[in-house]
Amino acid sequence: MTTLERTVPVRVLAADPFLRAGLESALYGRGEFADADGGVAVLAIDEVDDAAVEAIRTAKERSTTVLLVTGKVDAPRAARAIEAGACGVLRREQACEQTLVSAVRAAATGHGTMPPDLLSDLFDAPAAPTLDARERDVLRMVADGHETAEIASALAYSARTVTTIVHDITHRLRLRNRAHAVAFALRQGLI
Numbered sequence: 649m650t651t652l653e654r655t656v657p658v659r660v661l662a663a664d665p666f667l668r669a670g671l672e673s674a675l676y677g678r679g680e681f682a683d684a685d686g687g688v689a690v691l692a693i694d695e696v697d698d699a700a701v702e703a704i705r706t707a708k709e710r711s712t713t714v715l716l717v718t719g720k721v722d723a724p725r726a727a728r729a730i731e732a733g734a735c736g737v738l739r740r741e742q743a744c745e746q747t748l749v750s751a752v753r754a755a756a757t758g759h760g761t762m763p764p765d766l767l768s769d770l771f772d773a774p775a776a777p778t779l780d781a782r783e784r785d786v787l788r789m790v791a792d793g794h795e796t797a798e799i800a801s802a803l804a805y806s807a808r809t810v811t812t813i814v815h816d817i818t819h820r821l822r823l824r825n826r827a828h829a830v831a832f833a834l835r836q837g838l839i
Contacts, residue, residue: 656680656756657687661707662717667692667740671717674745675752685710688755690748692717692740696725698781701732708733713755717743723769726762728778731820736761777821779838786813787839791830 658681662668671690675681689711693700696718707714713735721729726737735755738747742763751761762770779787789799796814800807814826823829833839 654680655682656752657682657684657711658690658752658756659683659685659687659707659711660690660692661703662692664692671748674748678749681752687712688752689714690717690752691715691734694718695720696729701728701780702782704729704732704734713758715751715755715761717748721766723766724778726766727770728780730760731778732780735759737763737766739763777832777836777838779817779833783813783817784833784839786810787817787830787833790814790826791834791839 658675660668660671660675662671671692676683689707691703691707691714693703693716704714704716714733715736715738716729716734717738717740719740721737721739729737736751738751738761754761785803786799789802796807796810800810814829817823818825818829821829821832823832
């Protein structure tokens with residue numbers, strides 16, 4: 649096996665150029681990771697909010713797995729990141745070179761990483777269903793009786809995006825169809 653075959657593609661995504669440079673230095677100087685799409689996306693964000701959820705989804709579209717490095721995270725926010733497609737979560741203050749490298753290696757092999765206290769909290773607390781702003785907007789329009797094409801036009805999405813959003817909601821919340829998703833969201837106060 650050549651070195652090229654063992655190199656894991658890793659893309660570092662961070663708005664802060666100093667943070668990005670530090671993460672890149674910790675990873676790319678090792679020889680086992682290469683700056684490329686298609687493998688692990690290391691996404692550094694301040695906190696898990698609607699913008700972060702969208703960034704996770706976008707990174708997931710370009711990479712096999714997403715490892716989140718974040719400043720503020722608790723169990724509900726970690727659950728939200730995982731629902732959006734992150735395979736692992738690291739707190740920024742705990743992301744030393746060794747921890748970061750181990751987490752990227754784990755992500756590259758399909759395994760997740762989570763701080764022990766968050767993992768414990770995730771298993772102890774019942775998961776409350778959540779919807780991000782985009783999902784709420786789509787479900788509100790479904791509840792109002794709009795068809796996929798109408799929703800897509802009104803929200804400036806493609807019809808495929810609307811279909812994917814509804815599918816993601818029904819799959820994640822284990823619901824049968826659009827009507828069940830609307831009824832569930834109304835009962836839970838999500839829309």
